[in-house]
Amino acid sequence: MNGSEKRVNSGAKQAEPLGSREGEAPWSPSARDRLFRMAYRLLWNQADAEDAVQEAMLTAYERSTQLRDSEKWWPWVCKIVVQRCRLLGRRASLRKRHEQAFADLVPTHDAARSSGSAELKALVIELLHELPRRQREVLVLRHLQGMTFEEVAEVLELAPETARVHAQRGREWLLSLIERHYPQ
Amino acid sequence: MKCDNARHYWHRHLDDGATDAELDGHLASCESCRKYAANMVRLVGLFDELHEDTESLTPAATPFGHGTSRRQHGWGIQTPILLRIAATILIVVGAALWFRTPKGSMVVSPTTEAAAPAPQGITLRAESRGRFIAVAAPSDEPNIQTFWLYPMVAVAESRDRS
Numbered sequence: 001m002n003g004s005e006k007r008v009n010s011g012a013k014q015a016e017p018l019g020s021r022e023g024e025a026p027w028s029p030s031a032r033d034r035l036f037r038m039a040y041r042l043l044w045n046q047a048d049a050e051d052a053v054q055e056a057m058l059t060a061y062e063r064s065t066q067l068r069d070s071e072k073w074w075p076w077v078c079k080i081v082v083q084r085c086r087l088l089g090r091r092a093s094l095r096k097r098h099e100q101a102f103a104d105l106v107p108t109h110d111a112a113r114s115s116g117s118a119e120l121k122a123l124v125i126e127l128l129h130e131l132p133r134r135q136r137e138v139l140v141l142r143h144l145q146g147m148t149f150e151e152v153a154e155v156l157e158l159a160p161e162t163a164r165v166h167a168q169r170g171r172e173w174l175l176s177l178i179e180r181h182y183p184q
Numbered sequence: 185m186k187c188d189n190a191r192h193y194w195h196r197h198l199d200d201g202a203t204d205a206e207l208d209g210h211l212a213s214c215e216s217c218r219k220y221a222a223n224m225v226r227l228v229g230l231f232d233e234l235h236e237d238t239e240s241l242t243p244a245a246t247p248f249g250h251g252t253s254r255r256q257h258g259w260g261i262q263t264p265i266l267l268r269i270a271a272t273i274l275i276v277v278g279a280a281l282w283f284r285t286p287k288g289s290m291v292v293s294p295t296t297e298a299a300a301p302a303p304q305g306i307t308l309r310a311e312s313r314g315r316f317i318a319v320a321a322p323s324d325e326p327n328i329q330t331f332w333l334y335p336m337v338a339v340a341e342s343r344d345r346s
Contacts (some may be wrong), residue, residue: 036243050243124230132286143231168195
């Protein structure tokens with residue numbers, strides 16, 4: 001295999017900007033949808049994600065006077081959502097529910113099913129919960145939410161280099177888990 | 185270049201697209217690292233697919249929310265209509281009793297015509313806002329459950345006196 005031919009630059013090409021988009025109000029439905037997607041990717045459960053976003057938006061509204069720099073609104077509210085997701089993730093028996101949620105997802109994506117990757121994707125979702133919390137959050141925010149490492153570091157209150165290390169270790173751990181469950 | 189370094193640089197390449205000629209040389213000569221790099225690419229590809237799968241989600245309409253929302257099992261959607269009606273009637277009747285009971289105190293006989301069977305000798309006193317208390321009882325422990333039978337009596341007697 002030629003390594004250079006197989007190289008990819010995932011995340012950067014599809015990165016969703018962390019800051020508010022031009023013309024997007026902080027409390028707009030589109031901002032709420034982006035937060036919902038983030039919560040869903042962390043929890044893999046629709047009801048929990050909705051609860052997390054709703055509670056986070058309420059908390060953000062109540063504490064909005066504490067935010068001095070309005071430019072920081074988006075990372076600030078992302079941070080609140082992540083904190084809510086941690087609470088809900090601890091509280092709920094997530095594994096059982098995210099399996100059900102993904103079982104509902106798979107039939108809607110014929111392309112993924114025909115390519116044979118649906119099983120692997122379900123396995124990745126399941127194994128993500130086996131990872132340490134920091135590694136899982138970094139991987140989700142970086143690869144699924146499409147943030148840069150600087151943005152991930154700001155939301156998770158880490159140094160960017162620390163976020164990179166968490167991502168590397170998380171990918172390695174995840175790969176080893178996948179190879180154990182899915183030898184092909 | 186050692187394998188550990190090569191793998192570290194490979195992750196840098198995955199994250200930032202950084203290139204390194206020494207890394208290319210190592211990958212060309214190391215079968216283990218080539219396999220590692222290929223698996224990492226596949227893993228990142230799976231992440232990309234998951235990203236695409238979930239990119240169009242909204243709270244209102246998700247392709248994978250059928251029957252999984254806790255709210256669909258709550259009061260709002262699947263509660264039987266008869267149960268809702270019964271609850272509404274109870275609330276209305278309760279509110280009517282609450283507001284129509286006379287204020288102040290009066291003594292109510294427990295053995296009026298409309299009353300349900302009551303323990304002999306118990307005297308109830310209707311207080312404001314429909315609360316009833318036992319002021320005399322044949323024993324030390326009056327039957328608390330019988331208190332629920334008396335509000336209608338109190339209302340009836342209240343009308344008679346007025």
